[in-house]
Each structure stands twice: as C-alpha cells, then as structure tokens.
Amino acid sequence: LLAHYSVNGKFDVLYSKVLDEEDISENNKDTLLKNEELKDSTLNRVEWDKVAKSNKSSLFSRVDVYCEKQIFSLLDSFDKIRNNEEINYWEKCKAINRKKIKLALIPLSLLVLSLSVFLKLGHRFKDLYTEGNSDLLTIILLGLIFAIIISIVLGIIYTYKKIKKYRMIKKK
Structure with missing residues (x-):
C-alpha cells in the first residue's frame, strides 16, 4: 500500500493506491531501461569529448x-x-x-x-x-x-x- 501525504502532513486517502506485482515489475523495468539509456548517452558524450580534445x-x-x-x-x-x-x-x-x-x-x-x-x-x-x-x-x-x-x-x-x-x- 503506497500512500500520499499532503503538504500539511495528513494522510490523503484519495491518492492512496495499491500496486500489484505486475505494476511494480514494469516500473522496475522502466527504471532500469532509463538508467541504461542515460548511461549510454553519458558514455557517448564522454567518448565524443575525448575525440574532440584529441583532434587538433x-x-x-x-x-x-x-x-x-x-x-x-x-x-x-x-x-x-x-x-x-x-x-x-x-x-x-x-x-x-x-x-x-x-x-x-x-x-x-x-x-x-x-x-x-x-x-x-x-x-x-x-x-x-x-x-x-x-x-x-x-x-x-x-x-x-x-x-x-x-x-x-x-x-x-x-x-x-x-x-x-x-x-x-x-x-x-
């Protein structure tokens, strides 16, 4: 059971949500995929920076x-x-x-x-x-x-x- 607390610290029942195992696993897969994409983009950026610095x-x-x-x-x-x-x-x-x-x-x-x-x-x-x-x-x-x-x-x-x-x- 995930709960949402409002700004004043009270428990807000309208936003509480129960996630089943499928939603949790899909969420984890999405997070892992985004992390891999970010890692790839930063590696490419670092490699391009090295190429640019080595190029006269x-x-x-x-x-x-x-x-x-x-x-x-x-x-x-x-x-x-x-x-x-x-x-x-x-x-x-x-x-x-x-x-x-x-x-x-x-x-x-x-x-x-x-x-x-x-x-x-x-x-x-x-x-x-x-x-x-x-x-x-x-x-x-x-x-x-x-x-x-x-x-x-x-x-x-x-x-x-x-x-x-x-x-x-x-x-x-």
Missing part, C-alpha cells in the same frame, strides 16, 4: 563553444532582469542600461588600447619614416588598421549570429 582542428570549435557560452550567459542575464517581477519597470531599465554601458566600454577600451599602440609604433618608426622607408611604414600601419577593422566587423557578425541562435533556442 577542434581548437576553433572549443573557442566557438566558449564564446557561445559567454554570449548566452550574458543574454540569459538580460532575460532574467526583464522577467523579474519583483522590480519595477524603471529599475529594470536602469539595470539593463548599466549592463549595456559596460558592454560598450569593452570595445571602446580596446580601441583606446589599439590607438595607444599605434601612437607608440608611430614614435618608434618615426626615424624609419624620415630615412625614406615611408612606403614600408605606411603598408605596415595600413595592414594593422585593416586587420583591426576586419576583426571588429567579423566579431559583430559572429555575435549577431549567436544572438539569432539564442533567440531561436528560446522560441522552442
């Missing part, structure tokens, strides 16, 4: 997974703030805007850092520029500027794609 080309996929987790956790924090019913609308806006400002400061600080590197390189190459190697210096600086611009554009595109993926996952 999986470096990019590991970096992709890491960046995706960072973006998803950030988007989850935005969703948690938006869906929090305990704070009012203006506090939600303030919290979200603070997070957005923090995110905007990261690329801005990287831009300032790269500009300071260019200024240092400009002072270092000043002697080369006056000696007549201006074409070489111009090519090097333009190459660096081009690489930084391309990496910024690709970073924006990558982030946009991950945001779209996050929204598709949340819709399901």
